[in-house]
Amino acid sequence: MSELVLDARNLLCPLPVIRTQNQVEKMNAGDTLCVQCTDHGVINDIPAWCRINGHEILSIDEQEYEIVIKLRVGECR
Amino acid sequence: MTKISNDNTQRKAVALVSGGLDSMLAVKVLQEQGVHVEGINFFTGFCVEGHTHAIRKKDRDKPKRNNALWVAEQLGIKLHILDVSEDYKDVVINPKHGYGANLNPCLDCKGFMVKQAMAWMEKNDFDFLITGEVMGQRPMSQRKDTMPVVSRESGAGDLLLRPLCAKLLPETLPEREGWVDRDQLLDFSGRNRKPQMALAEKFGFKEYAQPAGGCCFLTDANYSSKLADLWQARGEKTYEIDDIVMLKVGRHLRPKPHFKLIIAREEGETNFLRGYRKNYISLNTVSHSGPISLIDGEADEEDIELAARLVARFCSGRNADLVTVNVIQKSGESKDIDVKPLTADEIPQEWYV
Numbered sequence A: 001m002s003e004l005v006l007d008a009r010n011l012l013c014p015l016p017v018i019r020t021q022n023q024v025e026k027m028n029a030g031d032t033l034c035v036q037c038t039d040h041g042v043i044n045d046i047p048a049w050c051r052i053n054g055h056e057i058l059s060i061d062e063q064e065y066e067i068v069i070k071l072r073v074g075e076c077r
Numbered sequence B: 001m002t003k004i005s006n007d008n009t010q011r012k013a014v015a016l017v018s019g020g021l022d023s024m025l026a027v028k029v030l031q032e033q034g035v036h037v038e039g040i041n042f043f044t045g046f047c048v049e050g051h052t053h054a055i056r057k058k059d060r061d062k063p064k065r066n067n068a069l070w071v072a073e074q075l076g077i078k079l080h081i082l083d084v085s086e087d088y089k090d091v092v093i094n095p096k097h098g099y100g101a102n103l104n105p106c107l108d109c110k111g112f113m114v115k116q117a118m119a120w121m122e123k124n125d126f127d128f129l130i131t132g133e134v135m136g137q138r139p140m141s142q143r144k145d146t147m148p149v150v151s152r153e154s155g156a157g158d159l160l161l162r163p164l165c166a167k168l169l170p171e172t173l174p175e176r177e178g179w180v181d182r183d184q185l186l187d188f189s190g191r192n193r194k195p196q197m198a199l200a201e202k203f204g205f206k207e208y209a210q211p212a213g214g215c216c217f218l219t220d221a222n223y224s225s226k227l228a229d230l231w232q233a234r235g236e237k238t239y240e241i242d243d244i245v246m247l248k249v250g251r252h253l254r255p256k257p258h259f260k261l262i263i264a265r266e267e268g269e270t271n272f273l274r275g276y277r278k279n280y281i282s283l284n285t286v287s288h289s290g291p292i293s294l295i296d297g298e299a300d301e302e303d304i305e306l307a308a309r310l311v312a313r314f315c316s317g318r319n320a321d322l323v324t325v326n327v328i329q330k331s332g333e334s335k336d337i338d339v340k341p342l343t344a345d346e347i348p349q350e351w352y353v
Ligand code: SF4
Pocket: B104, B105, B106, B107, B109, B110, B141, B214, B215, B216, B217, B218, B219
């Protein structure tokens, strides 16, 4: 099980979602990914993308300027 | 392409999902016929679906959702978002069929998107593709005479089905092969949205996005004029993704043909522009509170002074005798200069892009 960090800071939605999608495609079920973002839109979008594609949100840490979303890659891809 | 007709395999369609009601309905119509549908959505760099407004702090409390993702979730379909921004440049820069009312190359854009969807369809072993187009709804890309152009130029031919107006168009392969029942497809045309709303009601869609105008910033007159200004200043029609993102942020003023200033309008934009300081000369007032500004273009000492005086006009020291402005070069070299803020009369209206 690997744990990776993806830097999606200074990218506007939907780019953080696209980067997440492209990274997750290369990962295995059960792996975790921490996505660092600055566009607060990701708080809606990354969880929505995860629900659609069967991945699990583990945590959302929202600070003033930065948001870190941790997710676990699901089976269904 | 030969397909076995009337077999029991569940057919798979890829749908261009914009996030609006039409593509939502088109998908649902096919789902009702037992077709497996997945969505595809394109990031061109100009999409309204992005969260540009989320840069603005005041809008952050009500972040806008991404409608394409939301629609996919409502329909229970997967959504694949493709970053086509590099290849899309050629569509915006050299549209074979020209532009619409602004810099929107709708007809070329549709052809491009359908072509990309075709490639995706073939790679992922899907059978055909669908769009939510309605005949006569859009002046450029959704006319009876231009719809076949899209089918032809994209290479999709009769693998492209438009469920909402299929009955007004020649039969496509999925209909001929019996993968979908033509009788259950629709004949929507024109700008009247009542039939779509009635169908939405029938399907139980209570909430849906009603995009005004087009689906991207290129249909916006202000945005298009900023893009035209950028091309004019550079002497050529080119852009990078950062350029087009910047066109959505801040006030843009061009005091000289060879440079413009991007001035943050509020805190959220200041934070956003701060992330770009390495790519531009940046100016920040230090003696008084004020927004961050970036210089786009080549600026010499004299230009920087003019820019600093302009920036000083937008800080809290606009009426002070002198304002200290910190100038940071792309290299990181930093220096403070004292300037007299420009007066309102010294800023001609033409500077505003
Ligand atoms: S409005 Fe924009 S995205 Fe939509 S068809 Fe026209 S150019 Fe393409």
